[in-house]
Amino acid sequence: MTTTIDPENLPFVSETSVSVEIETEGMILNIGPQHPSTHGVLRLVAKVDGEKISNVEPVLGYMHRGYEKLAEVRTYPQITTLVNRIDWVSGFCNEIPFIAATEKLMEVEVPERAKYIRLMLTEMARIASHFVFNGAYPLEIGALTPLFYAMEDRERVLDLIESVTGGRFHPNFNRIGGVKPAAGAGPATKKDIQDLPAGFYKETRDAMETILLACDKFEDLVGGNEVFVARTKGVGVLPPEVATAYGVSGPILRASGIKFDLRTTTDYLPYKDFDYDIPIGENGDCFDRWFVRLQEIRESAKIVLQAIDSIPSGPLQAKVPKIIKVPAGECYVRAENPKGEMGYHLISEGGLGPYRLKIRTASFSNISVLPWILEGVLIPDLLAIMGSFDFVLGDVDR
Amino acid sequence: MSFGLELIIKIATVAAIAPAMALALTIIEIKGSAYMQRRPGPLHVGLRGFIFPIAEVIKFIQKEDIIPTKADKSVFKMAPAYIFISVFGLFVVIPASPTLIVRDLELGVFYFLAISSLSTIGVLTAGWSSANKYSMMGGLRAAGQLIAYELPLILAVIGVVIQAETMSLVGIVEAQKELGLPFIIAGQGVAFLIFMVAATAEMMRVPFDMPIGESELVSGFLTEYSGIRFLLFYISEYINLFVMCAIASTLFLGGYHIPFLPEEWVNFYGPVVLISKTFALASVLILIRWSFPRFREDQLQNIAWKILIPVSLVNILVTAVMKVVL
Amino acid sequence: MNQSESNSILENLASIFAKTSNDYDTLKIYVENDEWVQTATKLKEEHGFVFFSWLSAVDWENEVSVGDPPKEHVDPSFEILCCLSDVSDGNFAILSTKIEKTNPTITSLIEVFPGSNWHEREAYEMFGISFVGHPNLTKLYLPDGFEGNPLLKSYELLTREVKPWPGEVDVEPMPESDISSESEKEK
Amino acid sequence: MPKFKLRVPGFLKGMLIVFLNLFKKNVTVNYPFEKEKVTPRARGVIALDEEACTSCMLCARQCPDWCIYIEGHKELQPPSRPGGRERSRPVLDRFDIDYALCMYCGICVEVCPFDALFWSPDYEYSEYKMTNLLHDKEKLNEWLNTVPETQPLES
Secondary structure: OOOOOOOOOOOOHHHOOOOOOOOOOOEEEEEOOOOOOOOOOOEEEEEEEOOEEEEEEEEOOOOOOOHHHHHHOOOHHHHHHHHOOOOHHHHHHHHHHHHHHHHHHHOOOOOHHHHHHHHHHHHHHHHHHHHHHHHHHHHHHOOOOHHHHHHHHHHHHHHHHHHHHOOOOOOOOEEOOEEOOOOOOOHHHHOOOOOOEOOHHHHHHHHHHHHHHHHHHHHHHHHOOHHHHHHHOOOOOOOHHHHHHHOOOOHHHHHOOOOOOHHHHOOOOOHHHOOOOOOOOOOOOHHHHHHHHHHHHHHHHHHHHHHHHOOOOOOOEOOOOOOOOOOOEEEEEEEEEOOEEEEEEEEEOOOOOOOEEEEEOHHHHHHHOHHHHOOOEEHHHHHHHHHHOOOOHHHHHO | OOHHHHHHHHHHHHHHHHHHHHHHHHHHHHHHHHHHOOOOOOOOOOHHHOOHHHHHHHHHHHOOOOOOOOOOHHHHHHHHHHHHHHHHHHHHHOOOOOOOOOOOOOOHHHHHHHHHOOHHHHHHHHHHHOOOHHHHHHHHHHHHHHHHHHHHHHHHHHHHHHHHOOOOHHHHHHHHHHHOOOOOOOOOHHHHHHHHHHHHHHOOOOOOOHHHOHHHHOOHHHOOOOHHHHHHHHHHHHHHHHHHHHHHHHHHOOOOOOOOOOOOOHHHHHHHHHHHHHHHHHHHHHHHHOOOOOOOHHHHHHHHHHHHHHHHHHHHHHHHHHHHHO | OOOOOOHHHHHHHHHHOOEEEOHHHOEEEEOOHHHHHHHHHHHHHOOOOOEEEEEEEEEEOOOOOOOOOOOOOOOOEEEEEEEEEOOOOOOEEEEEEEEOOOOOEEEOOOOOOOOHHHHHHHHHHHHOOEEEOOOOOOOOOOOOOOOOOOOOOOOOOHHHHHOOOHHHOOOEOOOOHHHHHHHHHHO | OOOOOOOOOHHHHHHHHHHHHOOOOOOOOOOOOOOOOOOOOOOOEEEEOOOOOOOOOHHHHHOOOOOEEEEEEEEEEOOOOOOOOOEEEEEEEEEEEEOOOOOOOOHHHHHOOOOOEEEEOOOOOOOOOHHHHEEOHHHHHHHHHHOOOOOOEOO
16 A cells, blocks of 8 residues: 655655555464473464564463373372372462362361461462562563572472471372371381471571561562563553453462452461461552562461461371272362462262362463463563463463 | 784784683683572582683584574574674774784774674674574564664763864873873763663673573574584673773773873783773673663663663763863 | 351352252352353353353263262263352352253353353363354364363273283282182182 | 652662672582482382281382382291191282382372381482382382481470
8 A cells, every 4th residue: 555645735755654564474483382481381373573473372282191080090199199290389289279178078177287287388388489480580581690599598498398298399298187197007107196397396487587588689689670670560461350351360360459369268278367468469560460479478478487386286187087988079179379279179979089170270271361461562571471470381281 | 023923913912812801701700690699600610610611612612513404504604703803803902001002093993883883794694594583583683782772882982082082092091191080080971881881782791682582582693503603602792791891991991091000011010900990890791691681672772762872962062062161 | 168158149149040059168050051151141240250260071971981980870961060250259159051962062151251262172172062152162282183082981091001000919829728718808 | 750769779789689699608509529418208219128018019009100019929937836827928029119100109108007118318319221210129128227217296
């Protein structure tokens, strides 16, 4: 389409707006499964016009392990070991909703001390998961050192989890009806019921103090940096109604201004006995998503400190039959995972294993909003936005 | 001594100094950044890791040099040469003392600015010829960035030239000697900042390393290079760092001159002073590299066109007025 | 969910809809499959259930080749579940409808909740349920050349068939006959 | 324009933090030469106490990954009291754990009614070939002496 210029009133040359559309056909850029910043094996087929992305189509399934099918061939204790491998960054939090669902169906009353230990380890896993984000997100944007400081603080928390449960990533510490009672079930070991190791309280208090200091350091090192603020402020704004329509949950939803945290409505963990506030962001951009997670680390550290002071003593596991058969019934339990809402819809027909287990993971819905939010965005921003969604591919592909 | 012999000696010294300085800077960068991140860095290479760059050079030399099949072979092979030449060319004008200089050109500054813009061609051809979408984007980004930051570099240097009334680098250092104060204090502080920001962008170091943005473009125009070609890129990056800091210290920090040392010995302490000032500047750049994220493409251009150039023009105006007044 | 405290919303929900069940703190609303979209929009507009949590299906079958069959006889059909929740105090409701296996189709919720796009694609490839009105109903997880719907109860797990179960091997009985009868009993 | 309040520009604080870290002690452990202290409860490897095992097959059946292979037979044992009947006692022939498949969940250790399986925090048993990861009962017995005693507990 060319503009026709009539010779009489020739406009001043500089004002002739060349409205000839330079015909550029877009390029299909394959931000493939093997890419430094896709948090695992996610493939984005992006139609790119110069630097601007016209549309993005995520291709999933590279990490699909078929958990819902596996759950149908396993017994209940075996599923708890299977389930904490879904979101491996926060291993402990995946088991809680499944255990709560089975306990609800079996009407088992979990002792107080076991609930407190579960709550403490959930909050520690949340701190570990948010530290991975705190380290990896500035790496997406180009800052290389925060990753090392984040991993250093995270090691402290993982060592604590390992000293209690024996595993750093996959603790497998939950049993139906409470927490792992003893190293073995045999007569010799029955006597010494395992509990928190000696000196655990003191170590946890020091660790939480250093973590609170680390959060302030991160606020200066990353949040204060003008380049980081320039790269994340106002980038990838997610309005609240789009977030709820796509089922985005967790820190991303709270960053968009909705004060909704499943921890306030859970009844199987004693969150009501602690006072913590829920950080929310104002305009739902990448900076808010980063800042909400940083404040959540502080809240979780405070919760763990309060939990240590007020932990009751008592048994660790309720009376549960050796072979667990869950009575027929159906129930959906959801919990506040570090990534968002994680829920298990358990349909049991009284057999050794569940008839059908629907696993609702947070990152799957969080990612489904990516094609909407990545319209017309520059490539460097694509990474800033994707990084701020903090997803783990195990969570997405189940 | 005939001109030819003198030329050979000078070329030999430059050919010896440049890689040595590059290796020294690599050591500072790698071990320094490791300790900044509270890890020991390379340890088992020898001397607790301090001969790591030599090991790296040998590693790259014996590595296989892959040329992608669809690549534009001849251009692909020549690309590192452009950058290497442009970086080596800059050694001509760096004065280690009034006499210890390859060739004291009357238009030293003009020569320096002309040669330093040669590397844009090398980066662009490298990006284009490796037939890979990511490196093509890296190459185009590099072209945009280098050209955008040529201008503030030149305008910042003009302020110095006005104040020193000469274009030859030795003359500039002499001017600072009479003034008694290095130019960074005597009126050219703003120009120093602009020069350093523009130089960081020229060297494509963080926070301007969009062309080699590892998290997006895998490693920009360097993606397809390996073996000795990558080594040429790598070495010339560090020589470029040394040269830019050397020229910055010559123009702004008084080069080989220190106020209270005796004049006669300048041939002996001159190089040491210049190198120490250069390494100080380089370690500041290294510290910046490990504590800054990366700018986005359009922010990068905004800074160049909307902030650096206007400020450097104002700086020239102020210097010219001060020149007339004083 | 501590539904007991905030059961005011759930009470009037139970009253409005015909068939609901609320055991184990899970409110389930049974819906005919032609009112599937209207119920979702009603819940979204009137009751503030704006959060689209998830959508999936259950394959009710009597003889199953994987896991153990349902306790009492059940007529083979697909049950489609969709969980909606509000973002104020965390109440959620699960819409459920049954469709026969002969022609497994249902209208898609894409207009009401754009987020159901991927959930429906997953249900399509895992159960073979086709969603009318879905923009691009293609495979989400499975590679393109994959046939069959894995989450159906009739789809066996190959690895479990191929490898013999280590628990199968038993302690061989004693060579003499009289002892062997006693060990048979105690196994 | 947001109120422009004079404060130390953020990136200087960031650079100061990175610079101060230059002098702090390294946090990394130089693995082959320095070893990190492993917590006694770490689940490194499963050790087998051969005498206690009565090859009741419970662990092999409960293992989710099917990675425990057991074969045993029964033997007549001389009577404990003179004149008593010989007891038949199950003897273990083969007890292999395939560590290439094992996911360290610990169900076998818990479900064993005779305290034959224990956790030990030893983690240095990697092999060059995956098939060598199938360890027989002698190797599992060796690990028995790396099993720590029961540790003191919190109140």
